[in-house]
Amino acid sequence: MVKRNLTVATTGLNNIDNPGPGIPFIRGVLDSQEFNTKIIGLAYENLEPGIYMHDLVNKTYHIPYPTAGSDVLLKRIEYINNIEKIDVLVPNFDAELYTFMKASADLEDIGIKTFLPTVEQYEERHKSNLPDFGDKYGVKVPKSKTIFSENEIESTMKDFRYPVFIKGKFYDATIAYNPEQARANVRKISAKWGFPIIIQENIAGTEVNVVALGDGEGTTVGAVAMRKLYITDKGKAWAGITLADENLIELTDKIISQTKWRGGMELELIKTPENEYYLIEINPRLPAWVYLSVGAGQNLPEALVKLALGENVKPFDKYEVGKLFIRYSYDLITDINEFEKLSLYAEL
Amino acid sequence: MKINKKVALSETGFVFDAGTGDSYSINPIGVEIIEYVKQNLTKEEIKKKLADKYDVSAPELEKSLDDYFSALKTFNILDNE
Numbered sequence: 001m002v003k004r005n006l007t008v009a010t011t012g013l014n015n016i017d018n019p020g021p022g023i024p025f026i027r028g029v030l031d032s033q034e035f036n037t038k039i040i041g042l043a044y045e046n047l048e049p050g051i052y053m054h055d056l057v058n059k060t061y062h063i064p065y066p067t068a069g070s071d072v073l074l075k076r077i078e079y080i081n082n083i084e085k086i087d088v089l090v091p092n093f094d095a096e097l098y099t100f101m102k103a104s105a106d107l108e109d110i111g112i113k114t115f116l117p118t119v120e121q122y123e124e125r126h127k128s129n130l131p132d133f134g135d136k137y138g139v140k141v142p143k144s145k146t147i148f149s150e151n152e153i154e155s156t157m158k159d160f161r162y163p164v165f166i167k168g169k170f171y172d173a174t175i176a177y178n179p180e181q182a183r184a185n186v187r188k189i190s191a192k193w194g195f196p197i198i199i200q201e202n203i204a205g206t207e208v209n210v211v212a213l214g215d216g217e218g219t220t221v222g223a224v225a226m227r228k229l230y231i232t233d234k235g236k237a238w239a240g241i242t243l244a245d246e247n248l249i250e251l252t253d254k255i256i257s258q259t260k261w262r263g264g265m266e267l268e269l270i271k272t273p274e275n276e277y278y279l280i281e282i283n284p285r286l287p288a289w290v291y292l293s294v295g296a297g298q299n300l301p302e303a304l305v306k307l308a309l310g311e312n313v314k315p316f317d318k319y320e321v322g323k324l325f326i327r328y329s330y331d332l333i334t335d336i337n338e339f340e341k342l343s344l345y346a347e348l
Numbered sequence: 349m350k351i352n353k354k355v356a357l358s359e360t361g362f363v364f365d366a367g368t369g370d371s372y373s374i375n376p377i378g379v380e381i382i383e384y385v386k387q388n389l390t391k392e393e394i395k396k397k398l399a400d401k402y403d404v405s406a407p408e409l410e411k412s413l414d415d416y417f418s419a420l421k422t423f424n425i426l427d428n429e
């Protein structure tokens with residue numbers, strides 16, 4: 001088969017101990033038998049390791065932080081597009097998604113396709129909106145409350161029993177076993193990510209996760225269930241294994257069909273000893289462990305790109321159970337000249 | 349007694365539960381007992397087979413087998429009926 005040439009731009013090149021999904025996403029796209037893909041990295045920081053992985057990323061450009069606003073971002077993407085002629089752009093960070101969703105029509109105007117959740121889908125699955133989400137779609141969720149200042153901790157905690165989870169709006173989650181820890185954790189997370197902060201009931205059980213892709217019309221294009229086998233001190237999976245769990249896949253189908261989810265997603269759930277599932281989080285993008293889905297027979301990154309191109313994708317109906325991923329660290333050696341080029345010219 | 353459908357047992361004694369992702373190592377006698385369960389032998393029949401084959405007193409065999417089946421149920425290798 002003659003491979004089609006394609007240029008895909010993506011973020012999340014921070015392949016660190018709390019990795020972004022960029023590199024595993026890219027590996028999936030490069031595994032495609034249909035595309036001959038040029039990868040354009042979009043980076044926020046000079047030391048995102050993916051920038052220097054030239055076997056995976058052909059060229060990288062700095063882009064402005066989401067706080068700079070859509071206009072600034074769009075101008076930068078337009079500049080990059082004039083050089084690279086991007087076909088598909090896949091953002092991978094929760095915090096940047098909103099900006100890209102807002103800019104998607106403008107991106108389309110300059111020939112760049114995206115495949116993102118709608119603003120409504122993105123908003124309603126927010127950690128702070130999870131109780132409403134659970135009610136609306138008939139999914140069990142842990143009790144949670146959102147606080148907007150440190151003063152609300154004491155009154156809010158009257159409705160909870162310790163331990164509780166303290167979660168940032170986008171990132172970070174810690175467990176608190178007493179009021180002192182709750183206060184300290186709220187301070188720590190708010191100092192880093194600001195308010196609101198979510199206080200969430202702790203559900204006893206085993207955490208299970210699903211990476212999935214919705215076509216935007218209610219069909220699950222693919223879904224792979226995984227259990228973390230090794231978790232880092234940041235709560236990230238360092239190893240995991242695919243599971244045969246029909247109930248979990250059914251629940252995923254239910255969520256995708258009801259929400260008509262568009263794009264990649266990660267469901268984080270707790271399976272109780274009574275085999276009940278509590279949805280604790282929906283991440284509105286493919287997760288950093290997405291390459292496990294590729295290894296298990298569902299190339300979701302490739303499917304996402306095809307959906308973005310407006311092509312029909314036949315839904316996957318199976319995956320290999322018992323496939324493991326084990327992350328590793330690796331010292332990439334590069335030259336100061338590379339760092340210099342990126343620092344001075346914002347591209348490499 | 350039935351082995352959980354999602355459990356795979358290799359000849360080496362490695363057990364993988366595809367439903368939970370858990371894995372265990374079982375010694376050769378443990379594997380032998382699971383093979384008997386797979387052949388639909390009753391607990392009494394298994395006990396007799398083991399008593400004929402190994403030098404073990406009846407009370408010790410009874411206790412060990414009960415403990416083993418209890419562990420298999422705890423880890424969902426054996427279906428709880």
